[in-house]
Amino acid sequence: MAETTLAPPEVQAETLLDSNELVLNMGPQHPSTHGVLRVILKLDGETVLGTDCVIGYLHRGVEKIAENRTFQQFAPYVDRMDYVAAVSNGLGYCMAVEKLLDAEVPPRAQAVRVILTELNRIASHLLWLGTHALDIGAITPVFLCFREREEVLKIFENYCGARLTTHAFRIGGLQYETYDTFEKQCLDLCDLMEQKLKEYHDLLTGNRIWVRRTKGVGILNAADCKDYGVTGPLIRAAGIEWDLRKAQPYCGYENYDFDIPTAETGDTFDRYMVRMEEMVQSCRIIRQAVDALPEGPIKGKVGKVIKPPPGEAYVSIEAPKGELGYYIVSDGSLNPYRVRVRPPSFVNLGALDKMCRGSLVADVVAIIGTIDIVLGEVDR
């Protein structure tokens, strides 16, 4: 890593045409760094010799905010980390606090949580697909993906009144009961997704340009995935069949029948195929959960004042981007003593340098897209 510590680009401006190496500053304002990521590239021609990520432009100090809010008050803030998968973030946080409280969540609440998180996984993957295709130069899929994502967001809006930063779950269960057409809308969405995924496959999967742009690009093999702590679709694409929903089931995931899609080489194309298949599997889970949605209360026995006993807990879930963990330390007061978020995007982005070396500038863009980062979560 040491040799990638690069001088800021201003210093090298004068040697632009004299040196063999070109330092190219990509971001934080760049069409395809997905927000405010800044990558300093050291190039030989168009070949990448090294990269250095500069992050923190979206740092809001979420972990510090947590220490100054009560447990309930902090819940809306976690939505603002990975804002395209706000429901997953909320789920992880609520589960962590429930673990501290040792609280039970009623089965109906569990099932609704599963449905909403899987919907959110679809929404997150759709956003990834659209922007990733846009990075590689296909400008149409992004609109098609947003069209389908809109349907997911409509369900969120109907359920909890917000589309993006939903604040859908509360500690101990749910705040809102499902609405009348909830089940039907979810099932319709599954039908729609299965139909539209075919369209995406027609547009991209077989397309020779797409295949050439993604096959063999940004390879991260299984050993490197473990070494860099990379999780989620990236590690599954490298051939490790590991998904927290199966490995350490939570929220009743053990009751649903679904597969973990994997691939072999761990390149961009494999990750694309894994995520596409994950959307299908999410639809499967949603169908099962909707069919078997139990009746009953939606909130467990949690008081109005949430005050967990002194202690600590690490709870992690399979967010769309990988392992999302919450390590919460309580000192027995109303506010958490320390909340640590283990963000999947941040850790996955750490492997960018490894994936980029030796590839071309165009590949860097593809690789940033394939890691599927959300800067709100990287920077917190």
Place this chain on the structure above:
Amino acid sequence: MPDTPNSDDKPRPAPSARPPAAAGADRPVRRPVPKKPAEMPCEPWEGALPAALQERFSDRLSRVVLLGGQKLLVAEIAAAFEILSCLKQEHGFDYLVDVTAVHWPDKPEQFEIVWTLYSFSANERVRLKAGLAEGQPVPSATALYSSANWLEREVYDMFGIEFQDHPDLRRILMPDEWEGFPLRKEYGIVQQDSDWVRENLKIESAQ
């Protein structure tokens, strides 16, 4: 042009300046705790792995417990690297999930470093904690796990804990010229926030 109610020529009087913000202005950050709450359930952790670790590290490993069902090791900071490498090389904990720290300003060992490890083969998660005083060096885990690189940089950035032999210990989230370490308990955000609000919004913050 949107014709909003707040354009200047509207008859409605502009909202009066914020009323005395006494209600929430000087609220203490940490509210008093009235009664002593229950402890988290903590039981001894038994099995081959804890036995092996205890045998090897004996008194350098002060606690080997299941805290609320989660496997927890508490060790001396000097032994941390050795324990990590033992866990990785001999017990298959090949995935460093997280490195973080907790600041306890009242304790003699102000900081507590927390490593979370996972083993793919055993589907097992272990948390290792070690306390250290201000200025005491921590061995970097980058030699064992590449993921430690950024995670340790973040700990350094937020707590000012220096990791020895880290290849690239710079601030990661905060700007390079930032002063102070935000996640230390004495680093107040409320004051900073009020100043910012007063300066930029020309109103009193309710915080």
Place this chain on the structure above:
Amino acid sequence: MANLINTFLLTDLLKGLWTTFKNQKPSKVVTEQYPLNRPPVAERYRGAPRLNTHPETSETLCISCNLCALACPEQLIVVTSERNPETKRKDLTTFTYDVSRCMFCGLCEDACPVDALELTQDFELATYTREGQIWDRQMLEEGPLPVRYTH
């Protein structure tokens, strides 16, 4: 062989072209021309705050319990009241809500014991000044004036 034929006849590319071509059907357009036609907002939508009044007497429903202010993560609600010597109840004097910092999480709404504070379906909250975002009691009760857009 089939592969070779596909390579030269560009079948994969033609498949993609056909997919986009089919999208041209005018009925497939999903654009909503926002100020002209407004999408319906969900019933539970969390938008502009409103302080409900009694529909007949138009007295406020708020009992000045301050629970919303305590629940708010951003602490942007300030409630002041004075004790009415006759009824021994607290009467609401001012209620200030700083919409500029609101993240519409709905915790105040959940906390309200009498359904006085409510997040409504109104989502057009833009103003020309920051001060305009601080809503006083009158604004909260009457709601912002309806916004008229000219094209």
Place this chain on the structure above:
Amino acid sequence: MEQLLANPYVPPLILTAVIILVFPLIAGYIVLAERKVLADLQVRLGPMRVGPYGVLQPLADALKLMLKEDVIPSQSDKWIFWLAPVLSTFTALSAFAVLPLSDRFFVADVNIGILFILAMSSIGALGLILGGWSANSKYSLMGSLRAAAQMVSYEVPLGFATVTAIMCAGTLSMQGVIASQLERGVWGAFDNYGLMLIPTVLFIIAGTAETNRAPFDLPEAESELVAGFHTEYSGFRWALFFLAEYAAIVVISSLCVTLFFGGWLRPFPNVAALEMPLNTLFPAALFALIALGCSKGVFRQALAGFRLVMAALTGLFLLVGAAFALPVANELMIGLFWFAFKLAAMVYLFIWYRGTFPRFRYDQLMDVGWRWLIPISMFGLILNGVVQLFARG
């Protein structure tokens, strides 16, 4: 007046002036068409606000671009920075001189017309290279280097495809090529028992690359190089590059239409029975249909001004449609109509690609050019030559 028009230099000069004045407007409307067609492909509406259905958008864009602040980077080579867009536009527009817009509208029928167009488009590449280099920005520089390599590589298959067509026609003059297609009674693309389709497809692919259009838009690859060679350009200079790009599209499409699709000839030019339905009924009906569409718009618009615009458009298209029914006007316009019709189809194809395909990577672009297109185009040339030798004796 008669005398003035009889002077051989006057009509070309008038036409030149008309092209220079009118082409920016046409380019503006091609941009609008591109935005609208792309929107259609992407289940959107495209521009809808400036004028009814956005029909006045190009005027608004032009006005905006002209009023924008003229920024020249302080570290740039100012003269070259100034020169580059001018050079690009100049060469692209020069190529219009030999385009056979119809049997009577053309600036010049040069006997090396095709060569002239290829030469001009080669010099046009220089504009991109200079523009990217002079801005002294790394993104621009990379864009211009890509442009240089791409133009050089793709001119070869483009050249081979063109040579095949010339061989088939036996002349380098644009009008001559069309005349030969009339004589042989078949469009260039289907000549030699359909074997000419190989150079036709290659010409379209290489032409797309030559004009830097997606999926070969590497010099300005938005997601990698921000805007490539014109990253530092803004306002009117940028507009000139834009104009040059669209001029290049029109030129390459025209060349393709002329070489392979019969230029201003109607389909089946030798079947006399089709003369009436294709040359009179088709254009009249087409414009009537467009007018009908516009007239619907009159009632759908809320604002009086917009209704007026739609009504004016309805009238205009009705008038044009009616003109095709008049033999005198028909004879004057029909060549132009078919040329424009085929050109529009080509431009639509270009936009359609752009809405569908991902972008190539730089090394893959070179790979496709050198390892596939050049060998295939050489093969096509030889194959067509041999067939022609034996079939025509």
